[in-house]
Structure formats: C-alpha cells, structure tokens
Amino acid sequence: MGRYVARRLLQMIPVFIGSTLLVFSMMYALPGDPVRALAGEQAVDPVQIAAMKKELGLDLPLWHQYLNYLTGLFQGDFGTQIATQRPVAEEIARAFPITIRLALFAFVFTTVVGIAMGVFAGLKADMLRDRTLLLITLLLISVPSFVLGFLAQVFFAHQLGWVDPNVSPEAAWDELVLPAVVLGSLSLAYVARLTRTSVAENLRADYMRTAVAKGLPRRRIIGVHLLRNSMIPVVTFLGTDIGTLMGGAVVTEGIFNVQGVGNAVFQALRHREGSTVVGIVTLIVIVYLVASLLVDLLYAVLDPRIRYA
Amino acid sequence: MITIDKKTDVPAPRGAEDSGGSLLEVRDLHVEFHTRDGVAKAVNGVNYSVNAGETLAVLGESGSGKSVTAQAIMGILDMPPGRIPKGEILFRGEDMLKMSYEERRNIRGRKIAMIFQDALSSLNPVLSVGYQLGEMFRVHEGMSKKQAKAKSIELMDKVKIPAAAARVNDYPHQFSGGMRQRIMIAMALALEPDLIIADEPTTALDVTVQAQVMDLLADLQREYNMGLILITHDLGVVADVADKIAVMYAGRIVEQSPIHELYKRPAHPYTRGLLDSIPRLDQKGQELFAIKGLPPNLLHVPAGCAFNPRCPKAQDVCRTDFPALVPVTEQDGTELPGRRSACHFWKETIHG
Numbered sequence: 001m002g003r004y005v006a007r008r009l010l011q012m013i014p015v016f017i018g019s020t021l022l023v024f025s026m027m028y029a030l031p032g033d034p035v036r037a038l039a040g041e042q043a044v045d046p047v048q049i050a051a052m053k054k055e056l057g058l059d060l061p062l063w064h065q066y067l068n069y070l071t072g073l074f075q076g077d078f079g080t081q082i083a084t085q086r087p088v089a090e091e092i093a094r095a096f097p098i099t100i101r102l103a104l105f106a107f108v109f110t111t112v113v114g115i116a117m118g119v120f121a122g123l124k125a126d127m128l129r130d131r132t133l134l135l136i137t138l139l140l141i142s143v144p145s146f147v148l149g150f151l152a153q154v155f156f157a158h159q160l161g162w163v164d165p166n167v168s169p170e171a172a173w174d175e176l177v178l179p180a181v182v183l184g185s186l187s188l189a190y191v192a193r194l195t196r197t198s199v200a201e202n203l204r205a206d207y208m209r210t211a212v213a214k215g216l217p218r219r220r221i222i223g224v225h226l227l228r229n230s231m232i233p234v235v236t237f238l239g240t241d242i243g244t245l246m247g248g249a250v251v252t253e254g255i256f257n258v259q260g261v262g263n264a265v266f267q268a269l270r271h272r273e274g275s276t277v278v279g280i281v282t283l284i285v286i287v288y289l290v291a292s293l294l295v296d297l298l299y300a301v302l303d304p305r306i307r308y309a
Numbered sequence: 310m311i312t313i314d315k316k317t318d319v320p321a322p323r324g325a326e327d328s329g330g331s332l333l334e335v336r337d338l339h340v341e342f343h344t345r346d347g348v349a350k351a352v353n354g355v356n357y358s359v360n361a362g363e364t365l366a367v368l369g370e371s372g373s374g375k376s377v378t379a380q381a382i383m384g385i386l387d388m389p390p391g392r393i394p395k396g397e398i399l400f401r402g403e404d405m406l407k408m409s410y411e412e413r414r415n416i417r418g419r420k421i422a423m424i425f426q427d428a429l430s431s432l433n434p435v436l437s438v439g440y441q442l443g444e445m446f447r448v449h450e451g452m453s454k455k456q457a458k459a460k461s462i463e464l465m466d467k468v469k470i471p472a473a474a475a476r477v478n479d480y481p482h483q484f485s486g487g488m489r490q491r492i493m494i495a496m497a498l499a500l501e502p503d504l505i506i507a508d509e510p511t512t513a514l515d516v517t518v519q520a521q522v523m524d525l526l527a528d529l530q531r532e533y534n535m536g537l538i539l540i541t542h543d544l545g546v547v548a549d550v551a552d553k554i555a556v557m558y559a560g561r562i563v564e565q566s567p568i569h570e571l572y573k574r575p576a577h578p579y580t581r582g583l584l585d586s587i588p589r590l591d592q593k594g595q596e597l598f599a600i601k602g603l604p605p606n607l608l609h610v611p612a613g614c615a616f617n618p619r620c621p622k623a624q625d626v627c628r629t630d631f632p633a634l635v636p637v638t639e640q641d642g643t644e645l646p647g648r649r650s651a652c653h654f655w656k657e658t659i660h661g
Binding site: 205206207209210211212213214215216217220224225228229232302303304305 | 383384385414415416417418419422423425427430431432433434435436437444445448449480482496
C-alpha cells in the first residue's frame with residue numbers, strides 16, 4: 001500500500017512536467033504577445049517593445065523560457081503578471097479557494113442527489129420513475145452547460161428574482177448554489193445513470209437472493225448488501241469528476257461572473273499571460289491527479305478483491 | 310394448531326410438537342412466469358412433505374421446476390415475473406403464502422434456511438465472511454458485533470474450516486470452493502433452523518470435495534434433527550443421504566419413492582432413463598446411455614404426458630391423456646408405502 005502510494009506520487013512528476021510543457025508551448029504558439037496586448041490599440045515603438053520583451057525574457061527561445069519558468073517554480077515563484085505587475089501566486093491564492101468551494105459544492109450536489117436519484121430509479125428498473133429519470137438525464141446530458149446556465153440565470157435571477165444574476169467577489173456559499181447546480185448538472189446525470197444501472201444489475205445478483213433468504217430486513221438488504229456493491233463504479237467516476245468540475249467551472253464562472261479560477265484563466269488568456277495560465281492549469285492537473293489517487297485508494301476499501309502492492 | 314411465535318429466540322425443541330403433521334408440506338403448488346413470449350408454467354401442481362430429521366431429495370433436469378419450488382418455499386421468487394396462482398405451502402401447519410412479508414421474513418433464515426449452488430456468487434463479495442455469518446445473529450437475535458463475531462468463529466469451526474479465528478475477517482474470494490460452500494452451510498445453520506433447503510449444494514465442486522460437503526451436511530442434519538430438502542440432478546449424490554425422493558419433470562412430480570426402492574425398481578420411464586444414465590464401472594468402454602431429446606419448453610408443454618416425446622414406451626394414450634400421480638402397488642395389489650408414479654404404464658415399468 002505504502003509503496004503503491006509512493007509509486008503513484010512519483011508518477012505525478014512526469015505528468016506534471018508534461019502538462020506544464022504542453023500548456024507552455026501552446027501559450028507560446030498563440031498569436032500575439034503580452035507586451036503588445038498591454039499597449040492595446042495604440043501604436044508603440046517596436047524598439048520599445050523589443051526592449052521590454054528582452055527585460056521580461058520573452059525574446060529567449062521556447063526551451064529557455066520554459067526552463068526559466070520551471071526554475072522559478074521550484075523556488076516557489078509562480079512568476080509575475082505583466083499587465084498588473086502582481087505576483088501570479090497572489091492571483092491563484094485569491095481565485096482558487098472560490099473555485100474549490102464552487103467545485104466542492106457542485107460535487108456534493110452531484111454525489112448526494114445523483115446517487116439518491118439513481119437508487120430510486122434502479123430499484124424499480126423500467127418502471128415509470130426509471131423512465132422519467134432516463135429522460136431527465138438525457139436532457140441534462142444533451143443541453144450544453146452554458147445554455148443551462150443562461151436559462152437558469154434568466155429564470156431564477158431575472159424572472160423570479162430569487163438570486164442575484166452575478167455572484168459577488170466574495171462568493172458566499174448561498175450565492176454559489178445556482179452556479180454549483182448548473183456546474184454539477186452534467187455530472188449529476190452521469191452519476192444518476194451509473195448508479196441506476198449498477199443498482200438494477202446488482203439487484204439480480206445471487207448474493208442479493210442470499211440476503212433475502214437470510215431473512216434480513218429490506219433496509220439492510222439494500223443499504224448494506226446492494227449499495228456497497230453498486231457504489232464501486234460510481235466512485236470511480238466521481239474521482240475523475242472532481243477534476244472535470246474544476247475545469248468545467250471556466251464556463252459556469254463566466255456566466256455567473258464568479259471571480260474564480262475559470263475567470264482568472266480567461267482573463268489571462270486574453271492578455272496572453274503565459275505564467276498565469278500555466279500556473280493555474282498545473283494546479284488543476286495536480287488536483288485531478290490527487291483526487292484520482294484518493295479514489296483508487298478508496299476503491300480498495302470498497303472492494304476487498306482489489307489489492308495494491 | 311401450532312403457531313409461530315415470533316419472540317422465541319431459541320428454536321423450539323424439534324420432534325416433540327410436530328407429531329401431528331409434517332414439518333413442511335407443499336400442496337398443489339403452481340408457479341408461473343409471465344414473460345414476453347407467454348406464460349411459462351414452471352411448477353404445475355407439486356405435492357411433497359418433509360418431516361423433522363428427514364431428507365427429501367428432489368431430482369430433475371434443469372428447468373424441471375425443482376429450484377423454483379424451493380424458491381417459492383423460501384419466498385425468494387422474483388415476483389413479478391413470477392406468480393403463484395394456486396397452492397399452499399404449510400410450515401408447521403400454517404400456510405406461508407398467506408403470511409405477511411414480516412412474518413415470512415421471520416421464518417426465513419431462522420426457521421427455514423437455504424444453501425445455494427454457487428457459493429462464490431451467492432456470498433457478498435465485498436463483505437467479510439465473519440460479517441455475513443454474524444449478520445444472522447445481529448439481525449435475528451440482536452447480538453452485538455463482538456458476540457456475533459465470536460459466534461461466527463464457532464460456526465466456522467463447526468463446519469470444519471481450519472484456522473477459523475484467523476480467517477473470520479477474510480473475504481469470500483480468499484477461500485477455496487469447498488470452503489466457501491462450508492461457509493454457506495454455516496450461514497444456513499447459524500440459527501439452527503428446522504428445515505434446510507440445499508439447492509444443488511455440490512454442483513459447483515469437484516468430486517472429492519462433493520463427498521466431504523455432503524457428509525458434513527448429513528452429519529449436521531442428524532445432529533440437529535433438521536428436515537432437509539436436497540435438490541439435485543445427480544442421482545449419485547443422493548443415494549447415501551436421502552430418505553425419500555421425488556423426481557420432477559416439466560414442473561410436475563413424476564415419481565415419488567423411498568430412496569432405495571427407487572434405485573431397485575423405478576416406476577417411471579424417466580426415472581429409469583436417469584438411472585441408466587449413471588456411468589457404471591462394469592460397462593467401461595461402452596457408449597454412455599442418454600435420454601434422447603431435450604426437456605420441454607415450459608411455454609409449450611406437450612399434451613398428455615410431458616415426457617411422451619422422449620419416452621421409449623410412449624403409446625397413443627400418452628400423447629392425449631395426462632397421467633395422474635397414482636399409488637404404486639405390488640403385482641398382487643399390496644400397496645408400496647410412499648410410492649407413486651405418474652405414468653400410464655407404471656405397472657409394466659416396475660414389474661415388466
């Protein structure tokens with residue numbers, strides 16, 4: 001177990017280098033550059049631009065820039081934003097907690113509601129409530145999240161006036177309810193369907209018949225014998241879902257104007273702020289990796305047939 | 310009339326109170342399954358009874374309705390699609406089909422227990438065997454986790470699982486096939502039920518282990534004086550263990566008999582075919598005997614005797630008239646106790 005965890009952690013190093021390099025090169029390949037973006041529409045003396053680029057190290061070849069970036073990173077320096085002159089670390093420290101809060105909120109919503117819906121439908125497969133669930137989830141899967149987001153905004157904020165269409169920079173919990181529901185709705189559909197299928201399938205398992213033959217109460221048969229087995233595929237999905245939710249937050253944050261990571265990446269992309277984009281994306285990658293490691297470990301707890309050596 | 314006392318924690322002493330009737334009596338049981346293609350009549354009027362300490366072997370091919378009957382007794386039929394349109398299942402004189410879900414649940418596991426065929430899939434893969442055994446005590450007798458675990462170890466010792474205390478926290482996949490079946494037996498025995506239904510308990514095991522498991526089951530049955538219904542398609546398995554036998558075909562009992570008489574003198578061509586199908590050492594090298602054809606489709610059971618398309622002795626009457634299960638007698642007319650046959654030509658079969 002310890003060795004397995006160590007190996008998994010070591011595997012993160014190449015993934016980390018690979019993903020930073022990839023994002024870094026993509027930023028480099030994008031047309032335009034941060035210095036010119038700084039000037040906006042104004043005509044600026046090319047000599048001045050060249051001098052500024054030299055000062056920022058942007059005239060160096062890609063590999064050298066990347067090396068410089070990594071060196072900085074290992075010294076705990078995420079770099080500095082060119083436009084605002086603020087350290088990138090500061091921007092990350094401001095934006096990340098908001099997105100994590102949003103993603104966690106969406107995650108809890110997905111898990112609780114999705115599993116509940118799935119069990120409810122799976123216990124009576126092919127009955128009316130099962131069909132209804134399939135229809136709802138199909139709708140959620142096929143409607144893009146920005147459409148759903150705008151619809152929710154128009155309906156709940158503009159028509160009913162229950163919530164503010166824009167989330168304040170503090171992003172309090174109650175303000176995040178609607179964005180979290182929109183963000184989690186796609187995953188919700190997947191979790192509900194996965195749970196539903198798993199439950200319906202395990203209901204027919206031989207050990208379920210044994211549990212009934214043992215004279216156990218219904219609640220115990222479903223709560224202990226059925227759910228434990230049915231959760232295995234769902235947990236696998238939920239693990240990768242945390243990362244997806246953080247990535248998906250970019251769109252949702254845009255709609256509800258949440259000042260989180262998604263917004264920060266979007267702004268940084270517009271200003272060609274390479275170091276900001278790379279820093280944030282890398283952190284998301286790490287969250288993703290850690291979450292999937294945790295899930296794999298949880299997997300072994302749920303299913304004793306899996307052993308890690 | 311004996312009533313089921315739900316508050317009794319310990320099974321009542323057996324043998325004393327059931328002098329009046331059988332421990333379990335199945336009367337004219339019908340089970341059908343409603344499928345998309347029509348109604349499959351899996352069980353069509355089965356009657357049998359078991360007393361305390363007695364072993365009834367139910368024999369038949371796949372699809373003969375032997376397992377479905379057992380599941381109906383146990384109350385674990387999938388309903389729907391299953392349905393019991395007719396019949397009674399009397400346990401200690403009370404019809405279980407008329408009981409509420411809770412009343413039946415109290416009988417399941419505590420009074421009637423079941424051993425399933427494939428122990429690997431019948432045990433929950435994600436719960437330790439100690440947990441699954443202990444559940445019986447925790448749910449039915451309200452024991453604490455610790456007490457239940459101690460009882461589980463005791464049970465595992467009882468069914469001769471080596472190093473029970475060390476293995477109680479292991480999971481089903483960590484045991485061998487024979488050991489898993491022992492765990493199934495232990496689980497069925499946990500609350501010392503009055504009746505155990507063993508549904509092909511040895512089919513998934515290899516032959517040496519089969520014998521061990523059957524011996525264990527027979528020993529424990531004697532020790533607790535339980536009734537045992539042994540469902541099997543293997544005539545070899547039942548010879549030493551069973552007291553009486555019921556042969557099923559297409560959802561009906563075609564022959565009933567005390568065990569040894571059946572081997573000596575079968576009174577139904579189907580039973581004869583089954584007996585002839587047992588490979589014999591003294592006929593080494595010869596072609597093995599097999600009953601021709603396949604069991605009937607339960608959606609379209611042949612008219613008359615269901616066995617007629619496969620029967621070597623079939624006459625016209627077999628294709629039109631349904632043979633009732635009638636008492637079998639000696640040639641001089643003296644009745645053979647416990648023997649019945651559902652064949653128009655039982656006389657020719659047994660005496661011919």
